[in-house]
Amino acid sequence: MRSRSLIRELDYSIPIITLALVIIGLLMVASATQTNGFTNNPFVIRQLIALILGVIFLILSLGFDYRVLKEYSEVIYLLNIILLVVVIIFGIEFSGTRRWVRLGPINLQPAELVKLGLIICLADFFAKHKKELVKIKQCFISCLYIMPILILGLAQNDLGTNLVFIFIFAGMFYAAGANLKYYFTVVITAVLGIGGMLFAHFQLGMSIPLKEYQLMRLIVFWDPTIDPLGYGYNIIQSKIAVGSGGLLGKGLFQGTQTNLGFLPEKHTDFIFSVLGEELGFLGAVVVLVLFFLLLWRIFKVALEAEDDFGQLLTIGILVMLLFHVFENVGMAIGIMPITGIPLPFISYGGSSLLTNILAIGLVVNVNVRRKKLKF
């Protein structure tokens, strides 16, 4: 049977690592939300439901060859646009950003799914136009292709998600063979442009297309003590949580920063700080090693992908996960500015967990259909 042979091809390390991360995540969410009780903790239950749904979708998706997605890339692109528009129209505003859509009893974060949708579309787009990417025209067209998504992302006022879109695009564009001259011209121009704007704002008082809170996040990233009880509070408290964890941590469910409420957003954005505080350096290293192994396996899958589409798909997912991990852990330990980006598989959030499991499903899908010539 074909499916049996496929299963034989499966790299088990990917689902096993993923499962390990999800289990650690459930424990951390349970600890961060322990005021809701140890049994029947609604946060843990909702996370479990998302997990089960994710696993079901994952198993179902393995039955299809990932390459069918190429046929639907236009539809998926349209769905992305629709999802983002829906958020803008029907979204619930929460602390300055508009991310959630209420669907009966559950709140969805459509932007999470859009991340994966965008990867599929870009993989198809770049695979089709791979050979022309050396030309300036095609580079320009590629940029136009992503523009609608970025504009809608900006309209949500969700800087973090937009950064994810940008990095996915930049990573896949690079992998697909962008003309490096143009590529780095844009990158350098963007870096200088943003740097120049910030300089002009702070030194010359020029206005800047950033909200007050976004700007403050950048300022306190530089020096959290400027506003220790306001914008700097999260950074300071997160670093205290992680730092005070020491080598072995304070023990699961025992973190004082976590349980006494000093740590903000502890079950979502700052879940890594809970981990650092309660399980210490050892626990944090275990999780980071798991992430490293997972990303490394995904990187291998990309190398071994049978076609350009599968390879770009995997690279897109790799960039997405890598950016999430680095940004989320980085902000918890004070080396990245604060954006509302979850830690994959660990942070509380059904949309994010579902999206990430589906992404792993795609990676596995590419993996089982890899080129066999190499072996």
Add this chain to the structure above:
Amino acid sequence: MTIEDYSAQRLKHFGIIILILFIILFARLFYLQIILEDEYQQLAQGNRIAVRNIGAPRGKIMANQEEILVSNKLAYTVSVLPDINPQKLEIVLTELSQILDLPLESLVNKVEDRSNNRPVILKRDISQSELVMIEERKNELPGVIIDQTPVRDYVYADFASHMLGYLTEISPSQLEQVSHLGYRAGDIVGSSGLERLYETQLRGEDGRKQVEINSSGQEIRTLGIQQPVAGNNLILNIDFELQKSVEKYLSNELERLTQLAEEDDDIKQAPTGGAVVALDPNTGGVLALASAPSYDLSLFSGGISRENWQSLNNDPLQPLLNRAISTAPPPGSIFKLVTGTAAVEQLGINAETEYYDPGYYEVGGIKFRNWLRDGHGDLNFAEAIAHSNNTVFYKLGHQLYDLDRVILQDYARKYGLGEKTGIDLPNETAGLVPDPDWRARTFETRMDQIWFPGYTINLSIGQGNLKTTPIQQANLVAAIANGGTLYSPQLVDQIVDAEGKVVKDFEAETLNQFSVDKEVFEILQKGMLDVTTYGTAGNAFRDIEFEVAGKTGTAQTGGQRSNHAWFAGYAPANNPEIAIVVFLEHGSSSANTLPLTRLILEDYLGSELGEEKMDEIIEEIEDDIGDELEQEDIFLEEDQIREEL
């Protein structure tokens, strides 16, 4: 290189990036968690652990049989942690100002005026409904702490208020003076009365507790505790029952006189207040001390509201003023006891020394008049005291002046007039004994600075700038009663600690010991007994079951205002147990002091006769007053004296 190879080359860059980023994360984690562990652990402890104050229960104040007058109750207190996010703090304070019905501005000021980051107390003794409202919104009110602290519990809301005194939040200027004693902003301190004078004894020592707190500052559990030390208790010389009857009769009488003044056009004005002081003449202990109008101490227990404070301060009758020690009106005829003492000792007269009163005493063409226009005719010295005859005392005053121009003033000072008695209460006033030095010091023009003999003649009947407090008068009669010992009146008998162990036992200090023959005082005592048997107080004390010695005084106040009414005396006359002064501010006539004096003395010495006959007594007294009110003002003003001489 083919495009495929080119692409494979670039893919490898992703592996390098993964490696670099993870190395950064590992390095940073190692730095935070291994190298800086201690530092961050301390910060986490600092977050988690706070030291909170435990207010010490203030010492109780008790009457002489340990009847509790002021104690403590546990009340809910709202505080706020000042070091939370300023925007949140603003929201929290706005919300609290609505719940607690306090102006936002005052809450903001309290938080801004703090000297440290400890919780700032916003309101003490909040109501049950305020407590419930705050508890319900606890999650919206980060940094708000509710705890139980002891606050004053006034067992009888409006009782002995002036003596006990009230508490207020320490003012910034006070704080500056006493910060070395461990006071902090927001502390409650005694601001008047015994609470103020014995603040250091009453306050106790605050305790501390180390607590685990959450980010809203709410206590999760207690880690360590240092119990507060309760303040010392005060046991007063005050006789609880006497104090009660004094307050009752004083306010009843003022009410009656106020009503009377409204009905009777002959009375210029209703009394504006009054005071009663009762001393134990043998020890100098204060048995009762009351001032009217009074105020409700319980208004202060949780911190007085601005409206209540303003209405107390703006009340024209000045309820906060302790008239027993802080006002010094002229004493009128009670001063004749001083003139009498000087005369007996210096001029060698006795109770039987005969005088003739034509109705005036004439000197240098001026007539100093008796209150009875046609005079008392032939009368002896004891009768002169009994009838409060002016003419005799004018003459004695003049003779004393001729002997030594300030000898009368010297006697006044021997009785403690013109100086504070040293009673253990704040804000005592010294009053004034006018003499040539005082004139020279006080006035500008040469004419004003001269002391005319007529001034001494005026002084001899208790007029002419003489100012004395009720407590001084009480002290004076107590000295006559005990045969010449002038004590510094003492309210507090003992200071005991919370376990009842005596910390300090007070003996009244002796201010002056008269070194004269017992006879001198016997002559005065005889005259004072005559006052209540056939003299000016004869009607009021008729048929009383014990002997009362006393002296009435009606002091002119000048202008259109009613005279002050005084009675000073002691009882039983043969074996004095109580010396008493009753003062009615603008009480029209000394006779008005007599019914309540009788009721108080009878209560104290165990008799009910007066109460049964009160209507009769009051009726007779009103006849006396009617006669008196028809008299015009008799005392000469300074300019009249000056003109003629």
